[in-house]
Amino acid sequence: MPGKSILPEGGRTSKEAVIHSALKLFNMSGYDGTSVRAIAADARVNIALVSYYFGGKQGLLEHLMSSFFEGYLDCLENAAKQDNIQPNGQAEDLIVTVADALITYQQKYFYLSRFVHREMTLDNQLVRELMASYLMKEKFLLTQLLEKAVPGFGKDPLQADFTLLQFRDLIIMPFLQPQLLRKVYYMKPSESSFRPGYLRYIAGWADRLLEENRRFKRRQRVSQVR
Amino acid sequence: MPGKSILPEGGRTSKEAVIHSALKLFNMSGYDGTSVRAIAADARVNIALVSYYFGGKQGLLEHLMSSFFEGYLDCLENAAKQDNIQPNGQAEDLIVTVADALITYQQKYFYLSRFVHREMTLDNQLVRELMASYLMKEKFLLTQLLEKAVPGFGKDPLQADFTLLQFRDLIIMPFLQPQLLRKVYYMKPSESSFRPGYLRYIAGWADRLLEENRRFKRRQRVSQVR
Numbered sequence: 056m057p058g059k060s061i062l063p064e065g066g067r068t069s070k071e072a073v074i075h076s077a078l079k080l081f082n083m084s085g086y087d088g089t090s091v092r093a094i095a096a097d098a099r100v101n102i103a104l105v106s107y108y109f110g111g112k113q114g115l116l117e118h119l120m121s122s123f124f125e126g127y128l129d130c131l132e133n134a135a136k137q138d139n140i141q142p143n144g145q146a147e148d149l150i151v152t153v154a155d156a157l158i159t160y161q162q163k164y165f166y167l168s169r170f171v172h173r174e175m176t177l178d179n180q181l182v183r184e185l186m187a188s189y190l191m192k193e194k195f196l197l198t199q200l201l202e203k204a205v206p207g208f209g210k211d212p213l214q215a216d217f218t219l220l221q222f223r224d225l226i227i228m229p230f231l232q233p234q235l236l237r238k239v240y241y242m243k244p245s246e247s248s249f250r251p252g253y254l255r256y257i258a259g260w261a262d263r264l265l266e267e268n269r270r271f272k273r274r275q276r277v278s279q280v281r
Numbered sequence: 282m283p284g285k286s287i288l289p290e291g292g293r294t295s296k297e298a299v300i301h302s303a304l305k306l307f308n309m310s311g312y313d314g315t316s317v318r319a320i321a322a323d324a325r326v327n328i329a330l331v332s333y334y335f336g337g338k339q340g341l342l343e344h345l346m347s348s349f350f351e352g353y354l355d356c357l358e359n360a361a362k363q364d365n366i367q368p369n370g371q372a373e374d375l376i377v378t379v380a381d382a383l384i385t386y387q388q389k390y391f392y393l394s395r396f397v398h399r400e401m402t403l404d405n406q407l408v409r410e411l412m413a414s415y416l417m418k419e420k421f422l423l424t425q426l427l428e429k430a431v432p433g434f435g436k437d438p439l440q441a442d443f444t445l446l447q448f449r450d451l452i453i454m455p456f457l458q459p460q461l462l463r464k465v466y467y468m469k470p471s472e473s474s475f476r477p478g479y480l481r482y483i484a485g486w487a488d489r490l491l492e493e494n495r496r497f498k499r500r501q502r503v504s505q506v507r
Contacts (some may be wrong), residue, residue, distance in 0.1 A: 082403075082404060083404065085311045085312070085313045085314065085357050085403065086311070086314075087310050087311045087313050087314025088300070088311070088312075088313025088314060089313075097466065103413075112338040113308070166468070169402075172402075173399070173402050173403075175458075175460075175461070176395075176398075176399050176458055176460070177308075177459055177460075178309065178460050179309070180480050182460060183460075183464060186460065186461065186464045186465050187464070190461065190464075190465045191465055194465055194466070208468075213478050214478070214481065214482055214485070216402070216466050216468070217478075217479065217482040218482075220454070220462070220466065221447075221451065221482075224450050224454050225447065228446070228450050231402055231457075232401075232402055234401075234402070234403075234404050234408060234409075234412065234436060235401070235412065235416065238409060238412045238413070238416075239412050239420055240420070240446065241416060242442070252440070252443075253443065254428045254440050255440070256440055256443040256444075256447075259440070259493075260447070262493075263490065263492070263493050264489065266489070266493070267485075267488075267492070268494075281323050
């Protein structure tokens with residue numbers, strides 16, 4: 056789990072200040088456009104401290120990325136546990152529970168989430184390594200979740216993967232493209248008021264997916280009777 | 282419309298070579314991590330030519346972004362025209378026609394699309410300007426399209442905007458996150474074999490959206506009769 060250090064609040068240690076300044080500058084100028092010197096200056100710490108804490112800029116990047124994904128996957132794994140389906144609950148509820156947990160997590164670590172998602176669109180060695188570990192695990196957990204929630208999920212593997220990717224995108228998109236939501240759609244994805252309306256949309260999406268499945272099953276049963 | 286210059290084929294002029302090298306290096310190291318010197322070296326042209334053609338790196342960036350969006354919006358506007366609904370056709374068809382046109386466009390200009398979408402996740406002056414012009418127009422055209430295709434669209438403006446954003450994301454996501462699709466889901470979003478299966482998914486998405494609407498209307502009619 057990322058520590059409180061990621062939060063942009065006052066009274067931070069010099070390590071926290073370095074993380075805060077790094078995220079701020081990375082989000083403004085990108086990772087490659089930001090120097091260790093600029094981070095140290097913004098955090099008002101000696102430049103040698105950045106090497107001391109993180110072993111340089113690449114180490115800082117790896118620390119940020121791993122922290123995010125470890126917390127994110129913890130959230131996903133906990134929310135998707137079998138016992139989160141209430142005895143009289145519906146499969147939609149499980150999908151919404153998972154979405155809620157991940158959206159809450161990303162709102163809490165808003166600047167970190169934004170930075171990580173953006174960085175993951177690049178094509179480099181670190182991204183490939185993170186994909187092979189964290190995003191493979193994400194795929195595994197989301198597949199498990201949707202198999203549990205949607206009867207017959209995975210019968211057409213390609214269409215199942217597209218469903219999975221669309222669910223993933225519902226969760227990620229507001230944090231990968233917050234500027235678009237703010238400037239063009241007048242939404243505030245970093246604020247708590249954003250959550251309820253968006254979760255209602257996700258619940259509707261899950262409901263439509265499950266309803267199609269139910270209609271398909273009904274038709275199957277009818278044709279068997281005939 | 283972006284010229285053939287964006288395509289990575291042989292026999293190009295020096296201007297085309299600059300664009301090709303810029304996209305290649307931007308996708309590897311990001312815009313801020315790429316120097317005009319590196320672009321000129323990769324394109325094997327004199328560094329002064331980059332200033333001559335584009336007025337420097339910022340001008341080159343603006344040229345790439347505008348070229349992409351002008352072609353993209355042309356595609357969207359043409360595909361969404363009323364007369365694309367066949368007399369005996371369905372509203373799903375219009376949604377799929379538009380998605381098809383935009384996916385084909387982005388496959389044709391794959392490296393450009395990827396670069397532009399990635400750059401649009403940043404927070405800077407140019408991005409804000411492009412959002413206020415091109416992405417506002419995109420929002421307007423997509424709203425028109427969905428109002429035409431989905432009866433009752435926009436009654437709940439917030440949920441309507443989420444539907445719109447999800448449709449936009451279906452179109453954009455494979456080109457913003459091609460690495461994820463390749464490395465984790467073993468898909469090839471740049472190849473023509475990707476299109477049919479993905480359009481089938483989009484058709485299913487549109488169908489579920491419209492079916493929910495039809496069910497809602499049926500319930501309304503039933504309750505009026507009672």
